[in-house]
Amino acid sequence: MTLDTQRIRADFPILSETVHGHPVTFLDSAASSQKPLAVLQAMDDVYRHRYANVHRGVYLFSDEATQCYDAARAKIAAFFGARETEEIVFTRNATESLNLLAYSYARALLQPGDEIVLTELEHHANFVPWLEAARTHGLVLKFAPLTKDGRIDEVQFASLLGPRTRLVSFAHVSNVLGTITDPRPLIERAHAVGAKVILDGCQSAPHMPVDVQALGCDFYVCSGHKMLGPTGIGVLYGRRELLEAMPPFMTGGDMISHVGFDGARWADIPLKFEAGTPAFVEAIGLGAAIDYLQALGMHNVRAHERALTAYALERLSTVRGLRLLGPLDPDVHGGVASFTLERIHPHDLASLLDEQGIAVRAGHHCAQPLHARLGITATARASFYVYTLPEEIDRLIDGIEYAQRVLKR
Numbered sequence: 577m578t579l580d581t582q583r584i585r586a587d588f589p590i591l592s593e594t595v596h597g598h599p600v601t602f603l604d605s606a607a608s609s610q611k612p613l614a615v616l617q618a619m620d621d622v623y624r625h626r627y628a629n630v631h632r633g634v635y636l637f638s639d640e641a642t643q644c645y646d647a648a649r650a651k652i653a654a655f656f657g658a659r660e661t662e663e664i665v666f667t668r669n670a671t672e673s674l675n676l677l678a679y680s681y682a683r684a685l686l687q688p689g690d691e692i693v694l695t696e697l698e699h700h701a702n703f704v705p706w707l708e709a710a711r712t713h714g715l716v717l718k719f720a721p722l723t724k725d726g727r728i729d730e731v732q733f734a735s736l737l738g739p740r741t742r743l744v745s746f747a748h749v750s751n752v753l754g755t756i757t758d759p760r761p762l763i764e765r766a767h768a769v770g771a772k773v774i775l776d777g778c779q780s781a782p783h784m785p786v787d788v789q790a791l792g793c794d795f796y797v798c799s800g801h802k803m804l805g806p807t808g809i810g811v812l813y814g815r816r817e818l819l820e821a822m823p824p825f826m827t828g829g830d831m832i833s834h835v836g837f838d839g840a841r842w843a844d845i846p847l848k849f850e851a852g853t854p855a856f857v858e859a860i861g862l863g864a865a866i867d868y869l870q871a872l873g874m875h876n877v878r879a880h881e882r883a884l885t886a887y888a889l890e891r892l893s894t895v896r897g898l899r900l901l902g903p904l905d906p907d908v909h910g911g912v913a914s915f916t917l918e919r920i921h922p923h924d925l926a927s928l929l930d931e932q933g934i935a936v937r938a939g940h941h942c943a944q945p946l947h948a949r950l951g952i953t954a955t956a957r958a959s960f961y962v963y964t965l966p967e968e969i970d971r972l973i974d975g976i977e978y979a980q981r982v983l984k985r
């Protein structure tokens with residue numbers, strides 16, 4: 577293992593909890609990760625020692641809070657390789673980032689009949705905002721199909737692009753299939769027809785190095801809570817000229833340069849998109865999470881998860897009646913393992929695992945169209961992160977076999 581997982585675990589107080597009398601085996605980090613002390617302490621420090629609203633006061637607390645908030649934005653810009661700090665907009669989560677784009681880019685700047693290309697593996701967050709924009713604004717949605725092993729079919733993807741394609745949006749890593757897509761060839765093809773590309777980085781930002789300029793995407797979105805940060809803070813990266821061309825998503829305080837009785841002028845980016853008091857303590861917490869991840873090294877994080885995924889896929893494939901979803905090659909499979917079990921519903925499995933202190937996700941994982949495409953309604957999903965041990969995968973396998981015995985199937 578490339579990370580010292582035992583040492584890392586000591587930084588996560590929640591991992592020493594017990595659940596139903598068992599040590600907790602937390603295998604649901606793809607839904608939301610646990611938080612290290614460094615993040616809890618960074619937020620505690622603001623509340624105890626320098627809490628005041630940002631961008632408003634001329635007194636010390638406000639000034640210090642503002643400096644910490646601005647520093648967090650700069651850290652995030654550097655982490656994702658953005659050209660400028662102003663290209664990072666804070667939102668509540670990836671869902672809000674995508675809604676912002678659906679309103680301020682698609683609805684505001686596209687014309688009826690313009691086309692948006694998505695894929696069949698998208699999370700609802702990268703599905704429903706576009707369905708709604710299409711419905712209300714006459715935009716046309718197209719969905720790139722998948723190959724048998726759950727990858728985006730590049731040939732079919734390319735065949736959907738045309739002169740009316742204005743936007744392409746897809747997940748860098750699938751939250752169900754685990755598929756890691758190399759976005760560069762898809763981005764190049766999209767750019768060749770003049771389309772802009774949004775990358776849903778919810779499952780890549782926490783788990784691998786991401787450089788938005790090297791990838792060449794126009795927008796990148798992710799959620800802080802999946803990458804060791806707190807809830808309530810998300811990121812939208814956008815190229816300056818695109819963000820500048822977009823109207824605000826929400827209006828009010830903090831996002832204006834001047835307000836009169838007859839109208840208002842907007843602040844420059846990123847504040848134009850950050851109406852109202854921002855979640856600045858959460859942004860500072862996310863900054864601390866990024867410091868933590870950078871100290872581990874994102875290449876090491878990915879190598880650790882690749883090894884765990886390889887082990888999990890190998891062990892799960894030996895379980896009777898278990899069908900794995902997504903690519904079997906750990907080089908293109910992020911740290912999630914989704915599966916079905918013959919004659920056992922994922923919810924029954926998850927409940928029996930919970931009795932043993934093992935937390936996995938069961939259901940459609942906010943990807944109903946994908947499940948429909950696969951001809952199933954639900955899967956069980958185990959997901960891994962920097963604190964996951966191979967022994968926890970062993971416990972999962974034992975737990976599945978226990979469930980099979982209890983249910984005598």
Ligand SMILES: Cc1ncc(COP(=O)(O)O)c(C=O)c1O
Pocket residue numbers: 606607669670671672699701702747749750751776778779799942
């Ligand atoms: C690929 C992907 N996109 C988007 C989201 C939405 O994230 P959030 O609920 O934090 O907005 C998720 C969350 O699971 C996800 O996995």
